[in-house]
Amino acid sequence: MIDAPSDPSWLPIPRVAVAQLASGILEYAQQTASGDAFRLPYPANLQLALDRLTLLAWHQGAPAPASVVELLQLAQEPFSDWKIDLTGTDVDPDEALLIYGRPTAACEELGSLRGDVEGEIRENALLRAVMDKSRAHNAPQSYIAFRELLIRQPAIAAMELDARLADPDLALLADEVRQAYVEAPPEAMADGVIRTCGGCSGLRLPLDDDRTWVCEDETCPAPGTTGTDHPASEGVWWLRRELRTFITAPGRAELRIADAIGKLGVSVALWPDFDACDIAVFAERPWVADIKAWRNPVRLARRLRERLFTVSPEAERAYVVIGQEQVKAHPRYVARLRKACPQVRPGQRIVAVSEAEFIGAVKRRVEAEA
Numbered sequence: 277m278i279d280a281p282s283d284p285s286w287l288p289i290p291r292v293a294v295a296q297l298a299s300g301i302l303e304y305a306q307q308t309a310s311g312d313a314f315r316l317p318y319p320a321n322l323q324l325a326l327d328r329l330t331l332l333a334w335h336q337g338a339p340a341p342a343s344v345v346e347l348l349q350l351a352q353e354p355f356s357d358w359k360i361d362l363t364g365t366d367v368d369p370d371e372a373l374l375i376y377g378r379p380t381a382a383c384e385e386l387g388s389l390r391g392d393v394e395g396e397i398r399e400n401a402l403l404r405a406v407m408d409k410s411r412a413h414n415a416p417q418s419y420i421a422f423r424e425l426l427i428r429q430p431a432i433a434a435m436e437l438d439a440r441l442a443d444p445d446l447a448l449l450a451d452e453v454r455q456a457y458v459e460a461p462p463e464a465m466a467d468g469v470i471r472t473c474g475g476c477s478g479l480r481l482p483l484d485d486d487r488t489w490v491c492e493d494e495t496c497p498a499p500g501t502t503g504t505d506h507p508a509s510e511g512v513w514w515l516r517r518e519l520r521t522f523i524t525a526p527g528r529a530e531l532r533i534a535d536a537i538g539k540l541g542v543s544v545a546l547w548p549d550f551d552a553c554d555i556a557v558f559a560e561r562p563w564v565a566d567i568k569a570w571r572n573p574v575r576l577a578r579r580l581r582e583r584l585f586t587v588s589p590e591a592e593r594a595y596v597v598i599g600q601e602q603v604k605a606h607p608r609y610v611a612r613l614r615k616a617c618p619q620v621r622p623g624q625r626i627v628a629v630s631e632a633e634f635i636g637a638v639k640r641r642v643e644a645e646a
């Protein structure tokens with residue numbers, strides 16, 4: 277029997293090529309969003325991704341994108357429509373990298389190669405500064421107030437932000453809060469107002485027809501709802517994109533779960549000990565959990581295989597909790613996650629469960645102890 281010929285060594289790995297494309301798109305979006313007219317050359321990652329995907333296409337006998345412009349067009353198509361075989365890449369067929377010309381959550385998860393809050397906090401200079409300052413002042417409540425503000429107010433009127441910064445907990449981090457926001461982009465403005473979304477309090481932006489206004493947050497719980505219209509002349513701030521992705525989107529699940537558990541009348545702490553985990557429930561024999569809002573279970577599994585959170589010895593149970601939006605979008609999410617990451621199967625120190633399962637388990641313990 278003859279061995280199947282192995283891939284030549286010069287052949288790029290599809291997963292790396294797609295990650296590079298996603299990174300390039302994120303850099304490109306950052307440049308175009310900063311308001312400066314975009315200038316060539318394109319980000320190096322886009323050019324490198326084009327080279328790698330061209331090699332792959334050539335090797336597979338598939339048509340290759342002829343230019344970066346064509347590559348960006350391809351990035352708008354779901355992966356199932358790609359002619360280049362991307363086997364081994366952690367993507368779902370219905371995912372695309374760009375929607376309405378903006379990077380998708382899938383693009384964020386692929387391009388940053390972390391896509392999780394802990395990674396972002398460690399590596400994002402602003403979030404690290406917030407953490408260091410809160411710690412130095414022994415002010416966990418400032419840290420919590422900062423996280424809550426970013427989750428509840430991805431867009432905020434200038435006057436309202438000033439008022440919030442008068443709160444003593446936030447005042448400590450006033451410089452960092454201001455750095456977290458940028459001015460709402462010009463395209464968010466029409467008829468003298470800036471529109472927000474009732475579902476997530478973020479901005480609604482116009483589609484190409486300039487009449488349809490859509491929430492730009494793919495994970496918004498109620499994207500069709502109309503929120504407050506702010507007079508543009510009074511100024512509106514918008515949370516920086518990476519913070520919206522890594523703090524706001526997963527944070528909604530964190531706050532919702534904490535609220536639901538708080539109603540059961542038990543002790544619940546968000547981001548205890550400066551973010552040792554996302555949530556700790558019960559004062560004695562605590563249960564701790566990390567709450568994950570990754571769109572794709574296979575990408576999350578890869579992340580968890582690389583690094584699981586550290587569980588303190590006094591914790592009775594530890595969970596990775598998948599937000600209800602993700603479970604709804606992917607009915608077999610938890611099963612796929614456990615299959616791809618044996619470290620979070622039942623019987624392990626940390627078990628992956630859905631949001632509903634987690635709250636249900638807490639409820640059963642509350643009832644048993646009553």
Ligand SMILES: [Zn+2]
Pocket residue numbers: 473474475476477478491492493496497498499
């Ligand atoms: Zn929304």
